[in-house]
Amino acid sequence: MSRKKRIRASGPGRCWDVAVVGAGPAGAAAAERLARGGAQVVLLERYALPRRKVCGGGLVARAAAAMTVDIRPAVEWICRRVEMTMGPRPLRFMAEREDAVIVMVERACLDHLLVEEARRRGAEVRPCCPVTGMRIDDGSVALKIPGGFVRARWVVCADGAGGRLARMAGWADTRRLVPALECSLHLPPWRFRRFSRAAGFDFGALPRGYGWRFPKAGRLDIGVVSMQPRSGNLKHFLWRYLKRLGLADAPVCDLRAAPIPVAMHTGELASGRVLLVGDAAGLADPLTAEGISHAVRSGRLAADALLETGLDAGRVVPLYHRRMQNAILGELGLARFFARLVFGHPRAAERLFRLRGQHFVEGVTDIACGRSTYRSLLQNPLNYLRLLRPLP
Ligand SMILES: Cc1cc2nc3c(=O)[nH]c(=O)nc-3n(C[C@H](O)[C@H](O)[C@H](O)COP(=O)(O)OP(=O)(O)OC[C@H]3O[C@@H](n4cnc5c(N)ncnc54)[C@H](O)[C@@H]3O)c2cc1C
Structure with a gap:
């Protein structure tokens, strides 16, 4: 018997308003808002919770401010300073704010806080519950889980970069997944101090990519991301980066790799009875690879589209598209413009950095803090003039 038939054969059971698949920030945010809005919602996660997630854990201030829970238990370090370098003989720029620019969080803990908030609001949370099949009928969706199925009127697909649910629902995977690799270094205090004051981003640490250095509680996390899907040997670039930082002799532990989707699905982000959110x-932002803030935001926008239309099949999808376009997709398009410049034309980017690197760093820092957007950076003619005007 085919898998599809088995799903149908196992019977209708309870029909939830919404099944959210994936208990990362996108899924937890969607489930929390849906439950708060009175929807009957079930959150399905394939792993036991709290689960581990490979991530730099750099939560930009705008994402931290948007959280509806007290995230302090997850916070490991606070960076009020951002340092960026560009090129092989690096040009160095620094931006500082009075408040946090990037809050370093322990991802398993942050995600667990968000899931527990969803549960507290009334969502049913089911860990160890991988979805392995999907069948969309006229009025509902059946999700295959171990030992049976879950039926819901709508599905929010929040299963992350490696998720397969969108494909099960009929999407071709047109996202651009790029590889990232990170590790932890436990340094003696005198050595850690040098890296402890700033979140560092080193463009030019590898071709068409960047390296990051994030201070955490009692350790330094170092990572590299290549913006090319086939990047060659990322391990080699990580060692080269460690050498460049003067850390080649430091003991490395917990080497971990995972993909980051830095370009979204080219088609619709919602179709039939399925809405895609987050990774x-x-x-994820194509310039910075930062993904948590858009994950949370898109999860909430999906929930709002469902709640505001009363789950109306004809209105949910267009409303979600409209909201996503206004809130996220336009910004991602502009971020891609900057990413093409920085990663695709490194010489031109270096020249621009030489002229106006400080403005770029200040601008990106303001975006991280939620005080600016890529749109306002590009729309404000003064910024063009500043970019073009030679330094005094
Ligand atoms: C190395 C690395 C460093 C990064 N650093 C940063 C950073 O510093 N700051 C930042 O903002 N972003 C960073 N990101 C990106 C960020 O981690 C993601 O954008 C973010 O986690 C997306 O959240 P999500 O909820 O969409 O997906 P996820 O957090 O990946 O959650 C998806 C969930 O779905 C579950 N799932 C998958 N398949 C199924 C299934 N079939 N059934 C049930 N459950 C399923 C998974 O187990 C998982 O729990 C980094 C990513 C990587 C790889």
């Missing part, structure tokens, strides 16, 4: 939709 499942491919919403």
Whole structure:
């Protein structure tokens, strides 16, 4: 008997308003808002919770401010300073704010806080519950889980970069997944101090990519991301980066790799009875690879579209598209413009950095803090003039 038939054969059972698949920030945010809005919602996660997630854990201030829970238990370090370098003989720029620019969080803990908030609001949370099949009928969706199925009127697909649910629902995977590799270094205090004051981003640490150095509680996390899907040997670039930082002799532990989707699905982000959010939709920033803020935002926008239309089949999808376009997709398009410049034309980017690197760093820092957007950076003619005007 085919898998599809088995799903149908196992009977209708309870029909939830919404099944959210994936208990990362996108899924937890969607489930929390849906439950708070009175929807009957079930959150399905394939792993036991709290689960581990490979991530730099750099939560930009705008994402931290948007959290509806007290995230302090997850916070490991606070960076009020951002340092960026560009090129092989690096040009160095620094931006500082009075408040946090990037809050370093322990991802398992942050995600667990968000899931527990969803549970507290009334969502049913089911860990160890991988979805392995999907069948969309006229009025509902059946999700295959171990020992049976879950039926819901709508599905929010929040299963992350490696998720397969969108494909099960009929999407071709047109996201651009790029590889990232990170590790932890436990340094003696005198050595850690040098890296402890700033979150560092080193463009030029590898071709068409960048390296990051994030201070955490009692350790330094170092990572590299290549913006090319086939990047060659990322391990080699990580060692080269460690050498460049003067850390080649430091003991490295917990080497971990995972993909980041830095370009979204080219088609619709919602179709039939399925809405894509977070990494499942491919919403990480193509310049910074930062993905948590758009994950949370898209999860909430999906929930709002469902709640505001009363789950109306004809209205949910267009409303979600409209909201996503206004809130996220336009910004991602502009971020891609900057990413093409920085990663695709490194010489031109270096020249621009030489002229106006400080403005770029200040601008990106303001975006991280939620005080600016890529749109306002590009729309404000003064910024063009500043970019073009030679330094005094
Ligand atoms: C190395 C690395 C460093 C990064 N650093 C940063 C950073 O510093 N700051 C930042 O903002 N972003 C960073 N990101 C990106 C960020 O981690 C993601 O954008 C973010 O986690 C997306 O959240 P999500 O909820 O969409 O997906 P996820 O957090 O990946 O959650 C998806 C969930 O779905 C579950 N799932 C998958 N398939 C199924 C299934 N079939 N059934 C049930 N459950 C399923 C998974 O187990 C998982 O729990 C980094 C990513 C990587 C790889």
